[in-house]
Amino acid sequence: MGSYSDSTSDLDEELPVFDFLSQVSRSHAEKPGPGDAEGAAQLTAVKGSVGKRPADVMMISSDSDDGAPYVPLAQRLKQKRDNVITASSAVANGKYAEPRLMSNLSSFRQVRTASDGSEDSAALPPKPLSCTETSPAKRKPAKRSAEEMQASREEALRRRQAREGQQKDKGALRQEQERQKAERRALAEAAKALRPEECIKRMVVAVDPALLQLEGGGTLLASVQALGCSCTIEKQPLPRSISWMRRTPCAQTEYGVCKPEAHVVMQMTVDDFIALIHSYIQEERQGRSDSGPSLSSWVQEQQRRHPDKILSLVVIDLEKYFRSNKSQSQKRFREAVAGEEQGGGKAKKKRRKNGAAEVLPEVSRVELEEAVVHLQLHTGVSVHFLSTWKDFADHIAMTTKAVAEAPFKRERDETGFSFCLESEWAGGQKSDKAGKGLLQVWKRQIQQLNRVSPDMASAILAAYPSPRLLQKAYDLYKSDREKIALLSDLLIRRGEGVTSTTRRVGPELSKRLFLLMNSRDPEQTLDATV
Incomplete structure (x- = not known):
C-alpha cells in the first residue's frame, strides 16, 4: 500500500492533456479496472507507450522492484510528449506519418489487452486517414492510352501551327503596312518634287x-x-x-x-x-x-x-x-577694180595655205x-x-x-478648264460675305468673252455696275433689235490727258452680251446671228 501512496502523490502533479488520452480516461471512467492503484499505473504506462513500437513497450506497476533508477512521472510524461510532438511534425511533413501512427495505436491496443484481457473497441480513437486519402492532388495519375497520347500530340501540334500562322499573318500585315507607308511617302515626295x-x-x-x-x-x-x-x-x-x-x-x-x-x-x-x-x-x-x-x-x-x-x-x-x-x-572687188587679177590669184593660193577658215565654202x-x-x-x-x-x-x-x-x-x-484662263485679265477674283470684290467679279465675267479688253469691260461696268442692273435695262425694251443695240454707243476711253482716245463698244460686243444675258439655248454660240 505504500507504493500506492507514492504513486498517488506523483499523480497529483499537473500533467499535460492529450486528445486520445482523454478518450482513454473516459473509457476507464466508465469501465474501471480491478483497483485504483493498478489502473493509475496502467494509465501511466499507456501514456508513455504512445509514439513507440510494440517491442519497446515497458510495463510499469506499483509492484516493480527492479534496480533501475527512479524517474519521476512528470519527467517521463514530458519525454513521451516530446516524442508525440515529433511524430506529429513528421505527419505534417508527409514522412513516416502513417507507420508511426499505426504503431502507436498498436501499442495502445497491446496495453489495453494486457491490462484487462479484452480490447475495448469503443475506447479506441478513430482511424486516421492516409496521406493519399487526405491529399488528392498528390495522387499518382493513371496511365493514358496510346489514342489519348496521340490526340494530345495532335492538339499540341495544331496549337503550335495556329500560333505560327498567327505570327506569320502578323508579320505579313506589318510588312504590308510598311510597304503602303513607303508608297505613300514616295507619292508625297513625288508630288513635292513637281513643285x-x-x-x-x-x-x-x-x-x-x-x-x-x-x-x-x-x-x-x-x-x-x-x-x-x-x-x-x-x-x-x-x-x-x-x-x-x-x-x-x-x-x-x-x-x-x-x-x-x-x-x-x-x-x-x-x-x-x-x-x-x-x-x-x-x-x-x-x-x-x-x-x-x-x-x-x-x-x-x-x-x-x-x-x-x-x-x-x-x-x-x-x-x-x-x-x-x-x-x-x-x-576681191577692190582687186578687180584695180586690175590686179593675177596678184589676186597668187594671194588666193596663199590664203588657202594660211588656215582652214579660208577654204570654207561660201554660203549666203x-x-x-x-x-x-x-x-x-x-x-x-x-x-x-x-x-x-x-x-x-x-x-x-x-x-x-x-x-x-x-x-x-x-x-x-x-487639270485646268479650257474656258477659265489663269491670267491677269481673265483670272479668278475673290469676294467676301460683305460683298467686297463682287464688282471685280462682274468685270472678270465680261472679260471672259472673246476679244474683250479691260478698257471695254470698264466702260460697260461704269454704265451697269451689276448684272441685275443690265437685265433691268434690257427689260425696258420690247424688241430684240433694241436690246442688241443697247451697249453699242457706250464710249471706251484709252489713255489719259491729251493723248487719250475714245471709241464705241460696237454692235458685235453688244450682241454677245445680249446673248449671254438672255439666251435660253445652252448650245447657242455667242457669235451666232440673231
Whole structure:
C-alpha cells in the first residue's frame, strides 16, 4: 500500500492533456479496472507507450522492484510528449506519418489487452486517414492510352501551327503596312518634287567632256551649278551635247532613281554647220549627192539612231563667218577694180595655205535660212544661233529650268478648264460675305468673252455696275433689235490727258452680251446671228 501512496502523490502533479488520452480516461471512467492503484499505473504506462513500437513497450506497476533508477512521472510524461510532438511534425511533413501512427495505436491496443484481457473497441480513437486519402492532388495519375497520347500530340501540334500562322499573318500585315507607308511617302515626295521650287533640285545635267575642252566649258559649269542642280561629266552618244536626268523618289533607295529626259542640246561648230548646208545646197540645186550628207539627212540619221531623244542644235558665233566672207568679197572687188587679177590669184593660193577658215565654202544668209527652214519642216529640229559662250551657258540654264518644270506645267494644263484662263485679265477674283470684290467679279465675267479688253469691260461696268442692273435695262425694251443695240454707243476711253482716245463698244460686243444675258439655248454660240 505504500507504493500506492507514492504513486498517488506523483499523480497529483499537473500533467499535460492529450486528445486520445482523454478518450482513454473516459473509457476507464466508465469501465474501471480491478483497483485504483493498478489502473493509475496502467494509465501511466499507456501514456508513455504512445509514439513507440510494440517491442519497446515497458510495463510499469506499483509492484516493480527492479534496480533501475527512479524517474519521476512528470519527467517521463514530458519525454513521451516530446516524442508525440515529433511524430506529429513528421505527419505534417508527409514522412513516416502513417507507420508511426499505426504503431502507436498498436501499442495502445497491446496495453489495453494486457491490462484487462479484452480490447475495448469503443475506447479506441478513430482511424486516421492516409496521406493519399487526405491529399488528392498528390495522387499518382493513371496511365493514358496510346489514342489519348496521340490526340494530345495532335492538339499540341495544331496549337503550335495556329500560333505560327498567327505570327506569320502578323508579320505579313506589318510588312504590308510598311510597304503602303513607303508608297505613300514616295507619292508625297513625288508630288513635292513637281513643285517649281523643288524640281530644279532634282535635275542632273550630263555634260560631254568635249565641251569642257573648249573655251566656254568653265562658264557652262558655273552657270549650271548656280541653279542648284547636280552636274555630271560623262561621254554622251552625241558629241559636244548636253542631256538631262531627273531623280524620282523611290521607297527602296535613299537618293531615288535617275530617269533620263528626252531633250538633248548639241553644240555644232561653224565649220561643220556650213559644210552640211553647202551639201544641202548642192543636193537641192544641182542634184549632186556625192559631196556628203546634207543638214537634213544628217539630222535624220541621228534621229534614227536615237529615236527617244528630242534634238536641238546650237551654233556659236556664226556672224564671224559672214563677216569674213564679206571682207573677202570686198577685197576681191577692190582687186578687180584695180586690175590686179593675177596678184589676186597668187594671194588666193596663199590664203588657202594660211588656215582652214579660208577654204570654207561660201554660203549666203538666204541659203542658210532656206536650209534651216527645210530642217524644221522635215525633222522638227530647231537651230539656235548664239553670239558668245556666255549666251550658250544662259541658254543651257534656261533649258534646264524648262525641262525641270515641264511635268508641273503639263499637270496644271490637264487639270485646268479650257474656258477659265489663269491670267491677269481673265483670272479668278475673290469676294467676301460683305460683298467686297463682287464688282471685280462682274468685270472678270465680261472679260471672259472673246476679244474683250479691260478698257471695254470698264466702260460697260461704269454704265451697269451689276448684272441685275443690265437685265433691268434690257427689260425696258420690247424688241430684240433694241436690246442688241443697247451697249453699242457706250464710249471706251484709252489713255489719259491729251493723248487719250475714245471709241464705241460696237454692235458685235453688244450682241454677245445680249446673248449671254438672255439666251435660253445652252448650245447657242455667242457669235451666232440673231
